[in-house]
Amino acid sequence: MSEQQIVEPRLLRGFRDYLPAQMNARLRMIAAIRNVYERYGFQPLDTPAQEYRVTLMGYGEENTKQIFAFQNPEEEDVALRFDLTVPLARVVAQYPDLVLPFRRYQVAPVWRADKPDPGRFREFIQFDLDAVGTSSLAADAEILCAMHDTLKALGIERFKVRFSDRKVLNSLLDFAGISHDSAHSVFRILDKLEKIGIDGVSAELTEGRIDASGDKIPGLGLNNNQVERIKEFIAVPKGKRREVLSSLESLFTKVESAKEAVEELRFVCNSLDALSISEDHVQLDLSIARGLDYYTGPVFEASLDDAPEFGSVFGGGRYDGLVERFLGRKIPAVGASIGVDRLFAAMEMLGLHRLAPSTAKVIVTVMEPSRLSAYQKLTRELREAGINTEMYLGEEKTLGKQLQYANRQQIPLAVIIGSDEFAKGEVTIKNLKLGGELQDKKKTAQGKEREEWLKLSRTVQVTVPLAETTHQIKKTLETI
């Protein structure tokens, strides 16, 4: 092939490869999440990557530019799904036989034509859980509870699930005397509170500001009185769920529309108490806005304490109006979506992943190629015993090279059979993982530790009769 024909191997912006070490970690994440969702009795669903474009549209024109849209060979307008919630609404409307409440989970890639950021990709996996067909806020509490359990199950300790209610923000507009037409803009600015602070919010609500890069950000033109009211709202102190709730209640005593919001939040708080969900991990936080277009009640959002720059890794809320688009009548629903790849990236930054490329626990090295069938037979035996086993298939003839290969693949055990072992009908089993760990400690070990080290190093490699290979390997794997 001439040089001009070589195609440069490269990725599209916003897309990424998952090489084996990362893919193993991602698969473990997905399995752990699924495990939690099924413990709550949610049912699996899958839908196609492509939908009719019109199915996905209708939540504001400005969003359409985020959708990957094109024409299929029949020249129909189609698009890649950008979330799993809209397809769910379509399914619920399309299959009237589905038993309600329909509680489903779905794990699948979605696509958005956003500008990529850390933890933000153009193709990413979402893992959703939703309950459709129930207006009971017990469902909302259950979703919050599942969010909490999921993050725990992923081995994350320092996280916050925060919740509020869309109706609180609507009441805030009444409280501050702001037209509901401006709702979208006001909420968007409030959502930036953590990022730009109270002064930044204040500026954007009034005359605008100029950001660090010299960009002009237009203001909303609210008057001082309105901004003061919003500041009062923002000033509601953070604390225990019930404390925040009573502060809110007293602030909004004269706002008629707030009664429903307060009652909803009280219900959710009561449920969380009944479920013994800790105040440390699940908090009532009035400042979260999210889900501006279709959320109608409680909203949820989770972030990692040690990776705040990744923002929301798990979010959702109640959306009672979404199915109506496809059915003509309302079906209440609530759910949440975990951004698997964003969370993966955050955990990667925090070093929370166990990264090993291989799925093999054992490598059978090949020292005497002329007796290949003996190695094949043993490999087969180990596999039939349920042990993930790889036989060395590379070109290297020396044992050292083969062990180096195993080490790089992070395969913990090696089986060695050379002329000595063949002669005696034995096999040597080497614990590469333990050997590596001991090597690291070799320099520092002293006194009693040194004795322990010597004792352990005698167990790194054992030789047993061929017939006991499987038994010995199982025994050793239990210690790993």
Add this chain to the structure above:
RNA sequence: GCCGACGUAGCUCAGUUGGUUAGAGCACCAGAUUGUGGAUCUGGGGGUCGCAGGUUCGAAUCCCGCCGUCGGUACCA
């Protein structure tokens, strides 16, 4: 989309006011060690200096355009 910075080996970067054959560390490969991985030592391979033009006797270095990356901002069902 807008503002700014930056593109030199697989990775992280150095490269003096433009001056011969563009460097380092890590990684990789080989040997020391023909049946024992991660350590050490020695040697080695690898670069159209993002792409295309211009200025110049001479460009990685200066100028223009394009592409890409990063940061900020906007947007985010």
